[in-house]
Each structure stands twice: as C-alpha cells, then as structure tokens.
Amino acid sequence: MSVDKDTVRRIAKLARLAVPESRLEPMAGELSGIFQWVEMLCEVNVEGVPTMTSVVAQKLKWRKDDVTDGNQADALMINAPGGEDHFFVVPKVVE
Amino acid sequence: MNAPIKNKLLKGETSEWEIVIGMEVHAQILSQSKLFSGASTTFGAEPNNNVSFIDAGFPGMLPVINEKCVEQAVRTGLGLKAKINLRSLFDRKNYFYPDLPQGYQISQYKDPIVGEGEVLIDLKDGESIKVGIERLHLEQDAGKSLHDQHPDHSFVDLNRSGIALMEIVTKPHMRTSEEAAAFLKKLRAIVRYLGTCDGNMDEGSMRADVNVSVCRVGGYDEFRKTGSFKTLGTRCEIKNVNSMRFIAQAVEYEARRQIEVIEGGGTIAQETRLYDSKLGETRSMRSKEEAHDYRYFPDPDLLPLEFEQSWVDAIAKTLPELPDEKKARFVKGGLSPYDASVLVAERELADYYEELAKGVDAKAAANWLNNEILGRLNRDGLSITDVPVSAAANNAIIQMISDQTISGKIAKDLLDIVWTEGGDPRQVVEARGMKQVTDTGAIDAAIEAVIAANPDKVEEVKAKPKLSAWFVGQVMKQTGGKANPVAVNAALKTRLNLPDEG
Amino acid sequence: MSDLISMTLAEARDAIRAKKISSRELTGAFVSAIEKARPLNAFITEAGEQALTMADAADKRIAAGQIGALEGLPLAIKDLFCTKGVRTTAASKILGNFVPPYESTVTQNLWDAGAVMLGKTNLDEFAMGSSNETSAFGNVINPWRAKNSNVNLVPGGSSGGSSAAVAADLCLAATGTDTGGSIRQPAAVTGRVGLKPTYGRCSRFGVVAFASSLDQAGPMTKTVKDAAIMLKTMASVDAKDSTSVDIEVPDYxxxxEGGIKGLRVGIPKEYRIDGVPAEINALWTRGAEWLKAQGAEIVEVSLPHTKYALPTYYIVAPAEASSNLARYDGVKFGYRAEGVRDITDLYEKSRGQGFGAEVQRRILIGTYVLSAGYYDAYYSRAQKLRTLIKRDFEQAFEKCDVLLTPTTPGPAFGVGAKTSDPLEMYLQDVFTVTVNLAGLPGISVPAGLSENGLPLGLQLIGKAFDEATLLRAALAVETAADFKHSPAKWWSV
Structure with a gap:
C-alpha cells in the first residue's frame, strides 16, 4: 500500500496535525515504507478468527452509582492554557 | 401501515409526495453519577464543578462503568419490548471539538446493549401505528460550549461531559409530523414511567434529531415490503429539535423544502441541518459538513459489557405497568380509547386518575378530571403534580354527586371553594349547608306553614319579588336551617309564581 | 558513599531495617550521584529536596517502628507516571508544564510502602521509541561504552532514563512501562533486570497512555530479587482501572525460592531470525544449557505467527495512540500555540508544534489504519492476528512452563545510528513485542557481554499471572550468568 502526499494531507487534517507542506512528501515516503512492510499480514488467512477485544480473561468492573468525584474546579483549571472564571476558553467556535 | 395514506400525502407543485421520518433520540439517564466517573449529574451546577479528571480527559485517566446506567439502559430496552444483548461493546468515536475533552466519545457502534424493539403510538383519529426501534445504545454526553458571551471566545463547561445518554434510534416508520410528535411523546411517557429519564426537554435531558426524506407515492409501502431503502428519498438529519412543537414545524418545513428542490429539478444532498425555531426553518450546518470520519474502534480501556439473562429477568420483574397496558386496563374499565390514551400520557396524571376513580364510575371520573380539574389547572398554569385538591378529595366530591348529596352544579362550586380555601369537601358541604335536600315534602310543608301565617306578605311579595328573601329566611327558620337555600328558592318561586330573577 | 549507591534494593532494605544506615544518608548519596551524572541526561525532573523530605519522614516512621515494604528506599520514576504536584511531561513539549493534581496508582502504592522519589526519568516521547532519542528533553546516554571506545550509546527505550539511572547507580530501582518492549529492551542493553508483568497486573490509572491494550508498568532493577520486591508493591487490584485484574498479589x-527442577523451558524455533548476530544465538543456547544444568527440561516449541507480531503491533499501537493522544489539544492543559486564527488552527498548530516527529508519524499511521475504508484491511485484521499470536502462546504453554528467548537483536547502538529509518528502529522490539500482544509477563535478565564488551540480555516469558514461576526461572538464569560487570563511571570524573 503506497501512500501519496494528498493522503498524508487528508490524514493530517483528520488528526489535527499541522504538517508543513515540505514534510508531506517525505512523510508519504516513510508511511509507504511502513505500509508495504505491514502488507505481509495479508498472507495470513484470518477467516473465522475472532478479533481480540480483551487480552486477559477478566469481567468488566462495575461501579456503584455514588457521587465520589467533582467539586474541584480550581484543580481542574490550574493547568489550563486559557481559563477564565472556571471556564476553559478557546477561540470562538462558529456552528 | 395499512391505513388510508391519503391524509399522509403532501401536495407539491407537480405531484403528491410521501414523507418518511426516522428519529434519533438522546435521553439522559437518571443516575446520581456519570457513566464512567463519580462526578454528579445534577443540572445547573457552577461551571466545571461537576467534573472529574476523567470527564475532562486528563492524562492517565480511565473510565469505570456505572452499574446503574447499565441497568437503566436494560430497563428502557425492556420498556421498548426490545432485544437485550447480553454482550455489547464500547467504541470510541473520534473527533475534535472543544466540549469533547478526550478527543473521542465513548459510545456503542457495532454491538449496542439493546437491539430491535417497538413503540405503539395513538393518533387523534383513533389509528394506532407501530414504530420500529432499530437499537438503543449507551454513550457519554459532551460538555457545553457557550458561544455568545464574548466576541472572539467560546467558553467550555464540562459539567455535562460524561453524563450517561441512551441514544434511541427508530426505523423510518413515521409518515407525518403528527406521528413524529406522537412518537416522541410516547417515548417520553415510557421513559418517565420507567424512571430512566426525566424527559425534560427544556433542560436538554431529552433531545431529538429527526431524519426526514420525501419519496413518490408508493415508495414507502415498497420499502416496508422489501426492506430496501431504494424507494425512499435521500434523508436530511435535523439536529437538536428540542421541543414537541418544533418537531412538527421542523418536519413540515423540511419536507416542503425537499419537495421544492426535487420539483425544481434538483437533488437532495445527505446532510445535517439545524432547525432555527425563531425563523421556523432548517439550514445546513456547515461546521458538520467537512468530511467526518469518526474512526470507530473498540475502546481498549474497557472490556466487553456482559451480564446474565437472570439479571435482565430480575429487572423485568420490577418494571411498572407501562402506558399501553394501563390504557388497555382503563378501556376495559369503561373509558373510551381516546380518553384512556390522554390519561396515560403522563404517569402522574394516570396515577391521579386511578385514585380519583376508586369506587366511582370511570367515565364520570374521567369527565370530572378532564373538564373540572384539568380545566382549572390550565387556567392557573399548573401541572398535575401541583394540583391543590387531592385525588381522594375529588373522589369524595364525585361520590357526593353520584349519591345525590349535592347537585352537579353545587359540586363545581364546592370544588372552587376547596381549590382556593382548602378543606375537606364533606365538611364544607356540611358547614355551608350545601347538601341537597331530596325531601321536597318537608320544604313544601314549611313553605305552606309560612304562607298560612303571613297572607299579607304573600300579596306584598307578588308585587315586590325582592321580598322573597324574607320568605326564604322564614322557611329556613322553619326547617332549622337544614333546607338547601337554593332548593327553597326554587320551590318558593314555583309556589308563588314569581318571575325568574327576584 | 559509592558502596551505598551500589547496593541492591534488597541489601539497602535490610541495612535500613537493621538501622545500619538511614534513609536520609542513602537518599543523600543518590541525590549527589544524580547531580554528578547530569551528562547522562537520565532525569527530566530531579526532585532532590523533596526526596530528602520524604527520606526524613521515612526515618521518623522507622524510628517509630512503622516500616513499610520499601521504607526509606529511593527510587526513580519514569516521567510517564503522573505524580501529584510534580511536573509530568511524557518527554513531550505538548504537556508543557503539566503538574498533575493526582497520583498514579502504581506510584501511590510505592509511596504508601514508604519509598522515596528521587525524580522523574527521561523517556522516548510518549514512550514511542527504542533508543530514548525522541524525547523533547534530549536523548539519554547509556552509562555503558564499548570496549576501547568513547562513542555515546543509547540506553534503549522507551524507558531509557530509568535504565540508565539503574545502570549508573542513580537509584536503587526504577519504574518503567512496556508497550512493545520498553522495559525489557533498555534493561537488556544496560545490563539490568527489567520485568513487564501480565497485562492487568499493575494499574494503568494515572499512567500517561500510549497504547491502552498493550501498556503495562513494571520494575527495572539490579537483580531478579529486587524485581520481585518491587512488583509486589507496584502491583495491585485497582477499582479505578477497568482492565486491572482481580487476582490477589502474591509475595513474589x-x-x-525452590529452584527450577522439572521446570519445562520452551525454546520457540521461530525466534531464530535471519540477520541476528551469532553471539545473540550463542548466548541463547548457553542460557538453555544453564537452565538444563539446574534441572529444567528444555523443549522446542513453535510460535508460528511470530513474524507477524511486529507489523501487527505497528497497526494496533499507533491506532490506539492516535486516539489516546487526541486529548492533547491545547484546550484543558499543556501546550497551546500562539497566534491562532480559529479553533481548528489552534488544534493543528498546538499539536503540530507540541508533538515530535516520531509521535506525529505514529498518530498519522494510527489515524490512517482506523479511517473509513481501511479499518478492515488494517485494524480489524491486526486484531485477528493478535488472537492468533495469543493462541500460539497458549498452545506452546501446553508443552512448557516458561519460554526462553533473546531480549534484543543486538547490544546498545550508537546515538543517531538508527534514526534515519523508522523500520530499522522498530526491529529492536522483534523479540519483545509478541509478549505485549498476548498480554503475558516477560523479563529480561543480564546474561553476558557482547564481543565489544556491551551487556546482552535473555528474555523469559511466562504464563499469564504466573510471574512467580517466571521470576524463579529468571533467578536461575541470573545465578548461572553471574553477571558482575558494571560500566566505568566515566561521567563523574
């Protein structure tokens, strides 16, 4: 599977990564190399093989419906790069 | 389905069209804490107060599921007569948005907790139709962005982030805006009966996205026959229609817009549209239009959600009587299907009715509730939960009417009295002498005695009818105050041949 | 002083309990060793002052007779574990000056047992790398140098700061995390012990996530016994991690004790890989002989899907990472780019500037393999292969109790030697990555020196939650190898 420059641009957009125009071509080359290598998985017949959903035999833990968390708006904001009156602040979003 | 479709058609410029509607309803689960964190779900808290580091997507934070939310989803599934899946999976839906702090929403994609079910809806003309439920799944709610506080900034509050939602998806089985509104009403009634969602649309605990398409006449029946979507039109999704009234308006507007486009030679693009309740129209949401590719995959922080059939059975045993069953019972008890369906729409109303109707005629109780109680509530802007006169007190009034203790007219006066002043209706009837005296002989005898003793007064009152009050007073004296003044008045008028007002 | 810092964890523990040394003395020795070893760049954040405060508190508890399992013992913590009030970076610019308002379960367990934190060790950015060269805080230098050479070598990765710190006697032991080999590979190339427990044995709560279904915390120590001591405290059943397993933690x-008589040791034939140096295979054979000499039975086993493990890993891990790293968006915490036009610009620039090249590469791979039209071909297929790889192990473990393999395809390499080709770097994990995919425990034990005088490790792989047997076999290798070498302390002259 070879990946072209436009694909890298599209994927970078999906991942919200600003990849400089000059990096698109080299990145396409690197990714193509990796995907060509990964192609070897196609040799394996996986028909009827279940996809792995959990690597250990363990039942999902359930929690009681108790309020045990919250009331910490100050602690929540101390690392915020944009914070005001306990709100996170971002450039205006237009819907 | 087999009902005449005539009234379901919409006339365009060149031909008639069928509307096909499906719905995705987000219902907030009633629980103390969030789906995957121990933060509170209380509405209206200070900004970012009900937020754990899990809800805010902090590094190293992990989700742990709330058992109550699972139970509520199963309970709702049972209420929708749906298939409960004993094993389901949580997936991540990946997209970037400021109120989605993890950069993904934990949802259920391929394997939801609840599969196919159905909801029966009653229409005004007496028709009942079945709306198929495609699935119900559990997911996290997003936070809230405030866009109108500042010219350049949006403010993000994560209090809602992580609250458990049930997304309930219907099949495209609705054909008119009335059916769409009736479905949502019915669904709301069901979840409220079950206690799994408060159905409060104002606070956003129930939100509907409506899928609308139009097709040529016959296209819908063909779809129902074959199951193939080919004969249906391209649908548009109208986001966040947040009141019953707007649903009808949004559907009407959108269907007409689509017909106009198609008749004008255009094609409908599958897109997301927003209903603007101020303008009464739908418009394309450009922000959602950019190619979304949610990259769903099973959440590796969670294991499959599994439980036993016995647990589901135990929940089923605790299910309350639901609207359909209640309605059937009411009809059996003597109500018309329409009256019964109105009464069961709200669990509180139905409960009130049941107490009101104890030991009295069902139809009489329903009429009393509809005409007298609901009328007064409506006048005062109150809901059934605020009614100032208890069902038991009203039941007593109805009993007094039926055993002729009081007349129907007096009963209304009596309700007015206890409505504003309070008090026990039977005591009020006693205290105010409202009892209807059925023994007219006693009243007539008293009247004759007064006439015989005061012949001159008889002549006077014939000239001056206003003086009849004097006679009433005398008759009351004669009967020791037990006679009903109204009845005395009436008897006097007849006996003395008085004109109607005097 | 140097004998203080060269003690093993067990020796130091016993010396403290016997009141031969105080925690303050011991901690002070490490603090000054760390200062002298700055050329190694093993630490991102040194916490000397806090360490001495913790040591004093430990000494008080010791005096009062309240002695926890790790009372007063100074440790280094990989900077992927969130530590309350102490900056946590994941070696990335994107976390900025993130100071967690909470503590990871694993580190909390350590502090509850009385341990002392010396600081936060360097790593590959978000644990993505095998040489500690992707760190935003500069690469770490391996304390080891090849015979007659002063060329700087890498300490392995991603837990390269931890491996260098343990190798250079800058702590008694360190924590690491292992997603594809990130504990075992750096331990091997620095001559130390590295244990990756069974998936679910140590809580992931509070550990910055790389690939959730593969990540597992574990100890990096000087000896197998130290690894057993550390694991006992690090491991727990944690209600805050849905994937933490409800199995009691035994006293490893x-x-x-008890030896390995009758233990069946499997030799997977597929681990003889073309291009791996002869000395690696020779060491492997020697390891089998050591175990045989101590009464183990050697059996050949087959893990037929071995060669597909690495490509499978390079689909699954980046896919999960692309989603796990979406939360670093410049909104709630961490780095936010300046001068942005709108919200999308804020996301793209913050992430474009905040993530390094390798992390970006993996986010792109992960985004691609999950995107519409490619999910089935890549992600879904990879998760099926994972099932097959796990089955291989289950079948092999019908014939044996542990597996013996090399840990790495070679010794430590030069700084910059493998950075031009990502694939070449990825091959570092060829022997270790299968273990993560199958969720099994694995341990690397120093077993000898390469021709050019650099440490090499042997890996043992155990059955799920049978760390006890794994550690017993590891002790047998350790005893037979009698690896007494240590690097010359060239940095502190």
Whole structure:
C-alpha cells in the first residue's frame, strides 16, 4: 500500500496535525515504507478468527452509582492554557 | 401501515409526495453519577464543578462503568419490548471539538446493549401505528460550549461531559409530523414511567434529531415490503429539535423544502441541518459538513459489557405497568380509547386518575378530571403534580354527586371553594349547608306553614319579588336551617309564581 | 558513599531495617550521584529536596517502628507516571508544564510502602521509541561504552532514563512501562533486570497512555530479587482501572525460592531470525544449557505467527495512540500555540508544534489504519492476528512452563545510528513485542557481554499471572550468568 502526499494531507487534517507542506512528501515516503512492510499480514488467512477485544480473561468492573468525584474546579483549571472564571476558553467556535 | 395514506400525502407543485421520518433520540439517564466517573449529574451546577479528571480527559485517566446506567439502559430496552444483548461493546468515536475533552466519545457502534424493539403510538383519529426501534445504545454526553458571551471566545463547561445518554434510534416508520410528535411523546411517557429519564426537554435531558426524506407515492409501502431503502428519498438529519412543537414545524418545513428542490429539478444532498425555531426553518450546518470520519474502534480501556439473562429477568420483574397496558386496563374499565390514551400520557396524571376513580364510575371520573380539574389547572398554569385538591378529595366530591348529596352544579362550586380555601369537601358541604335536600315534602310543608301565617306578605311579595328573601329566611327558620337555600328558592318561586330573577 | 549507591534494593532494605544506615544518608548519596551524572541526561525532573523530605519522614516512621515494604528506599520514576504536584511531561513539549493534581496508582502504592522519589526519568516521547532519542528533553546516554571506545550509546527505550539511572547507580530501582518492549529492551542493553508483568497486573490509572491494550508498568532493577520486591508493591487490584485484574498479589520474593527442577523451558524455533548476530544465538543456547544444568527440561516449541507480531503491533499501537493522544489539544492543559486564527488552527498548530516527529508519524499511521475504508484491511485484521499470536502462546504453554528467548537483536547502538529509518528502529522490539500482544509477563535478565564488551540480555516469558514461576526461572538464569560487570563511571570524573 503506497501512500501519496494528498493522503498524508487528508490524514493530517483528520488528526489535527499541522504538517508543513515540505514534510508531506517525505512523510508519504516513510508511511509507504511502513505500509508495504505491514502488507505481509495479508498472507495470513484470518477467516473465522475472532478479533481480540480483551487480552486477559477478566469481567468488566462495575461501579456503584455514588457521587465520589467533582467539586474541584480550581484543580481542574490550574493547568489550563486559557481559563477564565472556571471556564476553559478557546477561540470562538462558529456552528 | 395499512391505513388510508391519503391524509399522509403532501401536495407539491407537480405531484403528491410521501414523507418518511426516522428519529434519533438522546435521553439522559437518571443516575446520581456519570457513566464512567463519580462526578454528579445534577443540572445547573457552577461551571466545571461537576467534573472529574476523567470527564475532562486528563492524562492517565480511565473510565469505570456505572452499574446503574447499565441497568437503566436494560430497563428502557425492556420498556421498548426490545432485544437485550447480553454482550455489547464500547467504541470510541473520534473527533475534535472543544466540549469533547478526550478527543473521542465513548459510545456503542457495532454491538449496542439493546437491539430491535417497538413503540405503539395513538393518533387523534383513533389509528394506532407501530414504530420500529432499530437499537438503543449507551454513550457519554459532551460538555457545553457557550458561544455568545464574548466576541472572539467560546467558553467550555464540562459539567455535562460524561453524563450517561441512551441514544434511541427508530426505523423510518413515521409518515407525518403528527406521528413524529406522537412518537416522541410516547417515548417520553415510557421513559418517565420507567424512571430512566426525566424527559425534560427544556433542560436538554431529552433531545431529538429527526431524519426526514420525501419519496413518490408508493415508495414507502415498497420499502416496508422489501426492506430496501431504494424507494425512499435521500434523508436530511435535523439536529437538536428540542421541543414537541418544533418537531412538527421542523418536519413540515423540511419536507416542503425537499419537495421544492426535487420539483425544481434538483437533488437532495445527505446532510445535517439545524432547525432555527425563531425563523421556523432548517439550514445546513456547515461546521458538520467537512468530511467526518469518526474512526470507530473498540475502546481498549474497557472490556466487553456482559451480564446474565437472570439479571435482565430480575429487572423485568420490577418494571411498572407501562402506558399501553394501563390504557388497555382503563378501556376495559369503561373509558373510551381516546380518553384512556390522554390519561396515560403522563404517569402522574394516570396515577391521579386511578385514585380519583376508586369506587366511582370511570367515565364520570374521567369527565370530572378532564373538564373540572384539568380545566382549572390550565387556567392557573399548573401541572398535575401541583394540583391543590387531592385525588381522594375529588373522589369524595364525585361520590357526593353520584349519591345525590349535592347537585352537579353545587359540586363545581364546592370544588372552587376547596381549590382556593382548602378543606375537606364533606365538611364544607356540611358547614355551608350545601347538601341537597331530596325531601321536597318537608320544604313544601314549611313553605305552606309560612304562607298560612303571613297572607299579607304573600300579596306584598307578588308585587315586590325582592321580598322573597324574607320568605326564604322564614322557611329556613322553619326547617332549622337544614333546607338547601337554593332548593327553597326554587320551590318558593314555583309556589308563588314569581318571575325568574327576584 | 559509592558502596551505598551500589547496593541492591534488597541489601539497602535490610541495612535500613537493621538501622545500619538511614534513609536520609542513602537518599543523600543518590541525590549527589544524580547531580554528578547530569551528562547522562537520565532525569527530566530531579526532585532532590523533596526526596530528602520524604527520606526524613521515612526515618521518623522507622524510628517509630512503622516500616513499610520499601521504607526509606529511593527510587526513580519514569516521567510517564503522573505524580501529584510534580511536573509530568511524557518527554513531550505538548504537556508543557503539566503538574498533575493526582497520583498514579502504581506510584501511590510505592509511596504508601514508604519509598522515596528521587525524580522523574527521561523517556522516548510518549514512550514511542527504542533508543530514548525522541524525547523533547534530549536523548539519554547509556552509562555503558564499548570496549576501547568513547562513542555515546543509547540506553534503549522507551524507558531509557530509568535504565540508565539503574545502570549508573542513580537509584536503587526504577519504574518503567512496556508497550512493545520498553522495559525489557533498555534493561537488556544496560545490563539490568527489567520485568513487564501480565497485562492487568499493575494499574494503568494515572499512567500517561500510549497504547491502552498493550501498556503495562513494571520494575527495572539490579537483580531478579529486587524485581520481585518491587512488583509486589507496584502491583495491585485497582477499582479505578477497568482492565486491572482481580487476582490477589502474591509475595513474589518468598516464591523465588525452590529452584527450577522439572521446570519445562520452551525454546520457540521461530525466534531464530535471519540477520541476528551469532553471539545473540550463542548466548541463547548457553542460557538453555544453564537452565538444563539446574534441572529444567528444555523443549522446542513453535510460535508460528511470530513474524507477524511486529507489523501487527505497528497497526494496533499507533491506532490506539492516535486516539489516546487526541486529548492533547491545547484546550484543558499543556501546550497551546500562539497566534491562532480559529479553533481548528489552534488544534493543528498546538499539536503540530507540541508533538515530535516520531509521535506525529505514529498518530498519522494510527489515524490512517482506523479511517473509513481501511479499518478492515488494517485494524480489524491486526486484531485477528493478535488472537492468533495469543493462541500460539497458549498452545506452546501446553508443552512448557516458561519460554526462553533473546531480549534484543543486538547490544546498545550508537546515538543517531538508527534514526534515519523508522523500520530499522522498530526491529529492536522483534523479540519483545509478541509478549505485549498476548498480554503475558516477560523479563529480561543480564546474561553476558557482547564481543565489544556491551551487556546482552535473555528474555523469559511466562504464563499469564504466573510471574512467580517466571521470576524463579529468571533467578536461575541470573545465578548461572553471574553477571558482575558494571560500566566505568566515566561521567563523574
């Protein structure tokens, strides 16, 4: 599977990564190399093989419906790069 | 389905069209804490107060599921007569948005907790139709962005982030805006009966996205026959229609817009549209239009959600009587299907009715509730939960009417009295002498005695009818105050041949 | 002083309990060793002052007779574990000056047992790398140098700061995390012990996530016994991690005794890989002989899907990472780019500037393999292969109790030697990555020196939640190898 420059641009957009125009071509080359290598998985017949959903035999833990968390708006904001009156602040979003 | 479709058609410029509607309803689960964190779900808290580091997507934070939310989803599934899946999976839906702090929403994609079910809806003309439920799944709610506080900034509050939602998806089985509104009403009634969602649309605990398409006449029946979507039109999704009234308006507007486009030679693009309740129209949401590719995959922080059939059975045993069953019972008890369906729409109303109707005629109780109680509530802007006169007190009034203790007219006066002043209706009837005296002989005898003793007064009152009050007073004296003044008045008028007002 | 810092964890523990040394003395020795070793760049954040405060508190508890399992013992913590009030970076610019308002379960367990934190060790950015060269805080230098050479070598990765710190005697032991080999590979190339427990044995709560279904915390120590001691405290059943397993944590140190008579040791034939140097295979054969000499039975086993493990890993891990790293968006915490036009610009620039090249590469791979039209071909297929790889192990473990393999395809390499080709770097994990995919425990034990005088490790792989047997076999290798070498302390002259 070879990946072209436009694909890298599209994927970078999906991942919200600003990849400089000059990096698109080299990145396409690197990714193509990796995907060509990964192609070897196609040799394996996986028909009827279940996809792995959990690597250990363990039942999902359930929690009681108790309020045990919250009331910490100050602690929540101390690392915020944009914070005001306990709100996170971002450039205006237009819907 | 087999009902005449005539009234379901919409006339365009060149031909008639069928509307096909499906719905995705987000219902907030009633629980103390969030789906995957121990933060509170209380509405209206200070900004970012009900937020754990899990809800805010902090590094190293992990989700742990709330058992109550699972139970509520199963309970709702049972209420929708749906298939409960004993094993389901949580997936991540990946997209970037400021109120989605993890950069993904934990949802259920391929394997939801609840599969196919159905909801029966009653229409005004007496028709009942079945709306198929495609699935119900559990997911996290997003936070809230405030866009109108500042010219350049949006403010993000994560209090809602992580609250458990049930997304309930219907099949495209609705054909008119009335059916769409009736479905949502019915669904709301069901979840409220079950206690799994408060159905409060104002606070956003129930939100509907409506899928609308139009097709040529016959296209819908063909779809129902074959199951193939080919004969249906391209649908548009109208986001966040947040009141019953707007649903009808949004559907009407959108269907007409689509017909106009198609008749004008255009094609409908599958897109997301927003209903603007101020303008009464739908418009394309450009922000959602950019190619979304949610990259769903099973959440590796969670294991499959599994439980036993016995647990589901135990929940089923605790299910309350639901609207359909209640309605059937009411009809059996003597109500018309329409009256019964109105009464069961709200669990509180139905409960009130049941107490009101104890030991009295069902139809009489329903009429009393509809005409007298609901009328007064409506006048005062109150809901059934605020009614100032208890069902038991009203039941007593109805009993007094039926055993002729009081007349129907007096009963209304009596309700007015206890409505504003309070008090026990039977005591009020006693205290105010409202009892209807059925023994007219006693009243007539008293009247004759007064006439015989005061012949001159008889002549006077014939000239001056206003003086009849004097006679009433005398008759009351004669009967020791037990006679009903109204009845005395009436008897006097007849006996003395008085004109109607005097 | 140097004998203080060269003690093993067990020796230091016993010396403290016997009141031969105080925690303050011991901690002070490490603090000054760390200062002298700055050329190694093993630490991102040194916490000397806090360490001495913790040591004093430990000494007080010791005086009062309240002695926890790790009372007063100074440790280094990989900077992927969130530590309350102490900056946590994941070696990335994107976390900025993130100071967690919470503590990871694993580190909390350590502090509850009385341990002392010396600082936060360097790593590959978000644990993505095998040489500690992707760190935003500069690469770490391996304390080891090749015979007659002063060329700087890498300490392995991603837990390269931890491996260098343990190798250079800058701590008694360190924590690491292992997603594809990130504990075992750096331990091997620095001559130390590295244990990756069974998936679910140590809580992931509070550990910055790389690939959730593969990440597992574990100890990096000087000896197998130290690894047993550390694991006992690090491991727990945690209600805050849905994937933490409800199995009681045994006393691994006690279970070390008893030898390996009758133990069946499997040699997977698929681990003889073309291009791996002869000395690696020779060491492997020697390891089998050591175990045989101590009464183990050697059996050949087959893990037929071995060669597909690495490509499978390079689909699954980046896919999960692309989603796990979406939360670093410049909104709630961490780095936010300046001068942005709108919200999308804020996301793209913050992430474009905040993530390094390798992390970006993996986010792109992960985004691609999950995107519409490619999910089935890549992600879904990879998760099926994972099932097959796990089955291989289950079948092999019908014939044996542990597996013996090399840990790495070679010794430590030069700084910059493998950075031009990502694939070449990825091959570092060829022997270790299968273990993560199958969720099994694995341990690397120093077993000898390469021709050019650099340490090499042997890996043992155990059955799920049978760390006790794994550690017993590891002790047998350790005893037979009698690896007494240590690097010359060239940095502190």
């Amino acid at each position: 140190e006690k279970l070390l």
